[in-house]
Amino acid sequence: MTTESKQKAYFHYALALFVTLIFALPLLAMLVTSLRDPAKAAAGFSLWPDSFHWQNYIEAWRATNFPRQFINSLVMALGVTAGQIITSLMAGYAFARMEFTGKKPLFVALLATLVIPFQILVIPVFIILVKLSWINTYWALIIPSLANAFGIFLFTQFFQTIPYELEEAAYIDGASRWTVLWKILVPLAKPAITTLFLFTFIAEWNDLFKPLVFTSTKSMRTVQLGLTVFQEQFKVDYALLMAAVVFVTVPSILLFFLGQKQFIKGIATGGLK
């Protein structure tokens, strides 16, 4: 390595370190504050823990109904994610492999829905849910989000990269279209499935707006709603608040690390083809 290229490498590493710090600092602050003495944490901000108050976590967990909220969030996030994967797989297959009238305009219309924010749809959806008596039920949290243009687009692009011969070989082997989709194409679509799983699960887990509008009872609160309520209750108790935030953040971070490899593969696949 020449001196010049070494200098260049050092510069790149320094830059990467700087950017990493910017992104890591809030997380670090959260972790440190969650472990500090509540009284000291209320008095002032520090990036260095003066003591390790693990008790904060126990108190935060007990202070509000977190177990129930975790279950609610899990049901919503897993329900929506599973639903979106199934609907996106099937619609993506149809757009990629089947010929039908109006396919192109329909696909364009579908993509156009990506620019419509959920906030615009919330009133009509709310009215429908009221009419179905679904407010304050899991249905209200899951059903309106079951189909997603991004997921369909992702699978359409993915299925287009799979050679036709694979499907034809399966047809000749005696498979039906349904079998071809589930036994041949879906196992090959693992990277795309992981990508959609992570995107959707994290988005749903972090969603505050939908549960805020479609639920009002304590028993239907999700973690994000619970956190907002918690924040109201423990406005100045930063240590407890941050301990609660850690609870809520951990599943997303954990999932990302678990699926990181497939996730990046999925983004690359979706992006290149």
Add this chain to the structure above:
Amino acid sequence: MATLTLRNVSKIYAGNVRAVSQVNAEIADGEFVILVGPSGCGKSTLLRMIAGLEEISEGEISIDKAVVNAVHAKDRDIAFVFQNYALYPHMSVAENMAFGLKMRKFAKTEIESRVNSAAKVLGLTEYLQRKPGALSGGQRQRVAVGRAIVRQPKLFLFDEPLSNLDAKMRVTMRAELIKLHKQLQATMVYVTHDQVEAMSMGDRLIVMKGGVVQQIGAPLEIYNNPANQFVAGFIGSPPMNFISGEIEKRGNDWFVVSDGINLKMPLSKFPVLASAFQNGDAKAVLGIRPEDIHEKSGDGNSISARVEILEQLGGEVIATCSVGTTEITVRLPARTQAQTDAQIELVFDLERAKLFEMATGKTLV
């Protein structure tokens, strides 16, 4: 095993584009038939129509006398080996081979025994648990063949299965497929653009061009008696030499005359020449294979040519020579004295030469 009948089979795409036009053929039980022709001649489309992967626009396809036009690919009881293997990447070799049997609800023990015996025949036993990604091209091709044979279908269809392999592996697999056909005695239709594959593997060839069948026959019959100039040029390597010239009648003799070439036709061709050209003064194409031209060794009429290129193949030498503006390829013995850029005296074995109509390319004699 089964017979296959094609009756006026055509494939017409949008805009009245005829990819395959009015194909008629009878393929007997246990026969190995090769569909051969240049790229885009419709041979793969025809094979896909037989398989049920492509709709039949006109005509009828029957397997064992039953018309299958409306029968779905999975119900035709055929096996298809694809050019790119089309193995399921997420399944092991054993699972790939067993998939068709599982779909047809065969008993587990029967599946196992068939997969194992096919693997044995194809030398795949030690690779059964591997994924296709961990196999070489030749092994993958064997798995694709294995997937076909475990099903014991009525009809085997191969779509250029060796074209992705290197030259050496292609020769090995060619021999293995011939052996396999002998062993199974199954009806096979094999598509290739490689005329060496066609000549060496098939019981019969169907030569196609522009979606139209040019000739059907045994390889040697087609080689020796091509129906037209296209078939004559396509089958054979190096290809047949074509010399466009005037047909002249001088006294009782017939000649083909071209730039620097003056060839007296043998007596055996006189009747056809007389009926086709009456008094001569017409154009025709003379076709002669490279092995029917020899270096002059004794007395007799010869043509002087200039050697442009010599390709030493070890067992023989392929010489590209020029006579006036005509280029002639000659197959010479390995120990030839011919030198590049030197003159060579060539003798044409005109008994074996062909004459083609200038306008239509049809074989005259």
